[in-house]
Amino acid sequence: MKPCLLDPQGHFDANAALPAEAEALTQDLALAPLFATMAAGDAQVDAVARRALFAAPANDAAVVAWRHAVLADWRAQPERLAQLRQLADTALAAEKRAFRTVFSRIPESRLTRGLLALRILRSSLLELRETLLPLQATARSAGLQGLCATVLERLDEDFFTALDLHLEALSFPGGLLLRAGLDEDCRASAPQLCPPPAKLPGWRLRLRGLLRREPASYRFHIAPRDEAGNRALSELRTRGIAHAAALIEALVDQFVGFLAALSAELALYQGLLRLETRLQLLGAPLCQPALSESALACSAEGLYDVSLALHAGRPVVGNDLAADGQCLLIITGANQGGKSTFLRSLGQARLMAQAGFPVAARAASFARLSGVFTHFRREEDRQMRSGKLDEELARLSALLPSLRRGSLLLMNESFAATNEREGSEIAAEVVRALVEQGVMVVFVTHLYAFACAVQTEAAQTGRQDVQFLRAQRSDDGQRSFRLEVGEPLPTAWGQDLYTRIFGKSAPA
Amino acid sequence: MNPGIDFPGLLHPLQPFEAVVRSEPVHFRDLQLDRIVADACAGFDDAALAPVFWSPQSDPAVLQYRQAVMQALETPALAAATEAFCRAMAQVQAALRPAPDQPEARMARAHLAAAQAYCRALAAFAGALQALPLQAAGWCGWRDYLQQLLAAPAFIRLRDEADALAAELGALRYEVLIEGNTVSVRASAACEDYAQQLAHSFARVLPPPLRDGQPFTAPALAAATNLDPVETQILRGLTQLFPALFARLAAFRDRHADFVAPAVLRCTRDLDFYRAWLGYIAPLRARGLPFCYPLLVDEKAEAACGIFDLALANKLAAAGLAVVRNDYQLTADEHLIVVTGPNQAGKTTFARAFGQLHHLAALGCAVPGEQARLLRSDAVFTHFEREENFAELRSRLEDDLLRLHRILEAAGPRSVVILNEVFASTTLLDATDLSRKALAALSAQGVLALMVTFIDSLASFSPATLSLVGVMEGDAASRTYRFRREPADGRAYAMALAEKHGLSYARIKERLAS
Secondary structure, eight states: OOOOSSSTTOOOOTTSOOOTTHHHHHHHTTOHHHHHHHHTTOHHHHHHHHHHHHTGGGOOHHHHHHHHHHHHHHHHOHHHHHHHHHHHHHHHHHHHHHHHHHHHHOOSOHHHHHHHHHHHHHHHHHHHHHHHHHHHHHOOSHHHHHHHHHHHHHTSHHHHHHHHHHHHHTTOTTOEEEEEEEOTTSSEEEEEEOOOOOOOOHHHHHHHHHHSOOOOEEEEEOOTTOHHHHHHHHHHHHHHHHHHHHHHHHHHHHHHHHHHHHHHHHHHHHHHHHHHHHHHHHTOOOBOOOOOSSTTOEEEEEEOOHHHHHHHTSOOOOEEEEOTTOSEEEEEESTTSSHHHHHHHHHHHHHHHHTTOOBSSSEEEEOOOSEEEEEEOOGGGGSOSTTHHHHHHHHHHHHGGGOOTTEEEEEESTTTTSOHHHHHHHHHHHHHHHHHTTOEEEEEOOOHHHHHHHHHHHHHHTOOOEEEEEEEEOTTSOEEEEEEEOOOOSOOOHHHHHHHHHOTTSOO | OOSSOOOOOSSOSSSOOOOSOOSOOTHHHHTTHHHHHHHHHTTSOHHHHHHHHHOOOOOHHHHHHHHHHHHHTTSHHHHHHHHHHHHHHHHHHHHHSOOTTSOHHHHHHHHHHHHHHHHHHHHHHHHHHHHSOOOSHHHHHHHHHHHHHHHSHHHHHHHHHHHHHHHHHHHOOEEEEEETTEEEEEEOOOOOOHHHHHHHHTTTTSOHHHHTTOOOOOOOOOOOSSOOHHHHHHHHHHHHHSHHHHHHHHHHHHHTTTOSOHHHHHHHHHHHHHHHHHHHHHHHHHTTOOEEOOEEESSSOOEEEEEOOHHHHHHHHHTTOOOOOEEEEOOSSOOEEEEEOSTTSSHHHHHHHHHHHHHHHTTTOOEESSEEEEEOOSEEEEEOOOOOOTTTTOOHHHHHHHHHHHHHHHOOTTEEEEEESTTOSSOHHHHHHHHHHHHHHHHHHTOEEEEEOSOGGGGGSOTTEEEEEEEEETTTTEEEEEEEEOOOOOOOHHHHHHHHTTOSHHHHHHHHHO
16 A cells, blocks of 8 residues: 555655765755755655655656646645645654553563554544545545545545454454364464454353353363463464464554655655745746656756755856757856856756756756766865876766666766876767767866867767857856857966956956 | 284394394404494494394305395485385384373374374385385395285274374364463364454455465474473363264274384384495495495405405595505415514504404495405404403413414304414514414414414415515605515515614714714
């Protein structure tokens, strides 16, 4: 039984481990402000948001559409969302508390524990049913309708009646009745639990004994102080109820699992609504693009770095991107021209789009990716020049097993730790191999020789799937933080920065 | 059981075998046969099995009978069937052992289970034997006996009654009502499995494996020698609730108190002998050491190749080392073997191998060696070095002579006598003289004798003497542990050994001078 709010089959696992590249992605794409905004202090939202975002490569267009629809429903009634989540959390907390106390007091059976848990969950399940009943009428998304259908169909009146009957019977008011055979060793073989007899008041028992001829029975008594006898009796009871106990445990596990998953999935939607609200407050544009059918779709209008916007507290400059069908993007240009920011915004947007999150752009159209990876320069490597290239290469090598056709690799000034000629050679080799294997590469670089070589080759072979972007710079050195389509230039206009910092009095 | 059919057993073709020798023979210790037999009997019922190893047979029919049985048992198919049968019979016998502190009903039930296991084991063994091409007289006889036994009405009655009773007991169902500390037991009508009802009620919510009403695999019950208090009471209750059934159970036990046929019991014991021996030599065989079934003749013109000391082989095999094998051959006239050679050339080992060979051949066992043609001996006598007999206040020489005298009195023309460095505690002259006299006496009685000695001149005692000399390799005087037929040459190998350790006269002077 699964809530299936995040995908039609309920594959999403809120407890799964984060993939290996999660840490690198969080750092390179500056995802911390994003998660912080979504969570607003709620640890569960933070955890499930991370898992949902990094598990995005597993999603297809159907999952994204599913999530958009459910989010739309919750957008209309956020209080219901909060109420439902609160219900699930309360039930789980109560069950956990009870479990601990029972375990400490009663040594005997798993059955007793299971029955107590079921009793505690019963009221929560009833409340859940009542909360979802009105929701079924207003729900428009397949996800929410599916949730209501699951709960209302399976936890119907018959279920609660049966639950009450069994809870009563399994407390064995009239004693525990077992049926067994005799094995070769003269011990009870395969003891089976019979329908528990009802408890009859004393006078009815006596009356029955007088009126009806009871079948002959052999009765014996185990003295309270008989340790061995009591232990033996307890073992027989345990054997007899083993099957029933396993079933009850499974039932409890099912409900607990369902409630936990429900809580996590609702938490995610709360986070998403929070993100939407915040961005709308800032006046920053949002869109909810469906995953495109064409394999290399990659275009956007007004794409901006969402973490930057959240961190700065105001809208930031966006970029237009028209890279449909491109498998290699090379970005060159002036320092502080917004190249890294653009790279980040692209990585964020593609992950968020595929996770069903709102995307930080006016409009966007992205194809399905099999993974998003980053290869940025590392802060701590600035200590020593020697070995830095080593470290970069090692890091890239470690990424290689995960890269496959349909992956996106964002490289920020890779191989800059050596002279331009060598760096260009390495870059050319790496990029050629990756692109041939179907990996989409977006490379921010100052290696002019490399960019030039790619450009020359593209011109010669007449291939159309390489695009060059350049950070804009006006004649007086001002940056617009926008990228435009443009060929690489040998200078990155470091002169501008120099002038700005050292003032116009510096020698030309 | 039916007195009409019987089977003498697998150790003797005509009558049940009873070991005559009731204590370990005197020569066992010298030949290390005590260790060999103890190792072979490990894991079996020692008290019954060891005497079989102690009793050599001289009847050629018996020896041939046994050799054929053992040789057939080397084939894997027969060995497997025999193993299964012996294991089953061991369980049957364990179940039949009296256990006075168990409830009657439990003992009767165990007896019934034992009867069923017995019938099944016999049927399985008979079936397996039918499928095998058997030629040994013993196996054919056993197979035919089993066929007759299984067809006998008494056996069929036992089997059918046991199966019927077991089926009835297996179908017994009872209900136990536990209210607090009070337990009621009563006969059971059919009732539903409540756990299945639970699974059915919650089918829509339970995960797939459980909802389909799969049979629940209960955790296995730990074996226990005694029933716990509740089980005991329940059993008592059942005997009261189903008096007829338990009365039938008790009656079965009385009626078939001794259902194991004596011949089957005998054969199980006999099979232990073969299994023990084959199990003992199996690891050595696996290392490539040869074992064979000797041809037993009435003359002393023996020939054997590839023989080795079994006890030593076992010890060396544990350390992963190889054991040296030897050959020898006696012509029609020779019946005295004189073994000479330097110290530690393996003379005693060879003597032991010779002795073991003859004793084991007289048991009908497979013997160490590639092939052997041996005298069918009736007794083996050994005369090895002993500690000084302080208690009897005799000198060693006196002791040696007395023992030799006893041996000569007891030995017959089919005996094998092994003398290992006798008369060592006297002068060379006396020793030579006494040894010659001993050899003369042995020669006169026509005994097959092997004498290990350091007196080289004895090697050419008479035309009936075979001289075996330990072979040394090259000048470095290293031992090969092999013996060759050649006249003793009296070279001072001891001196060569001393030289090797730098202890010759010249070397000592050299070493002390520097």
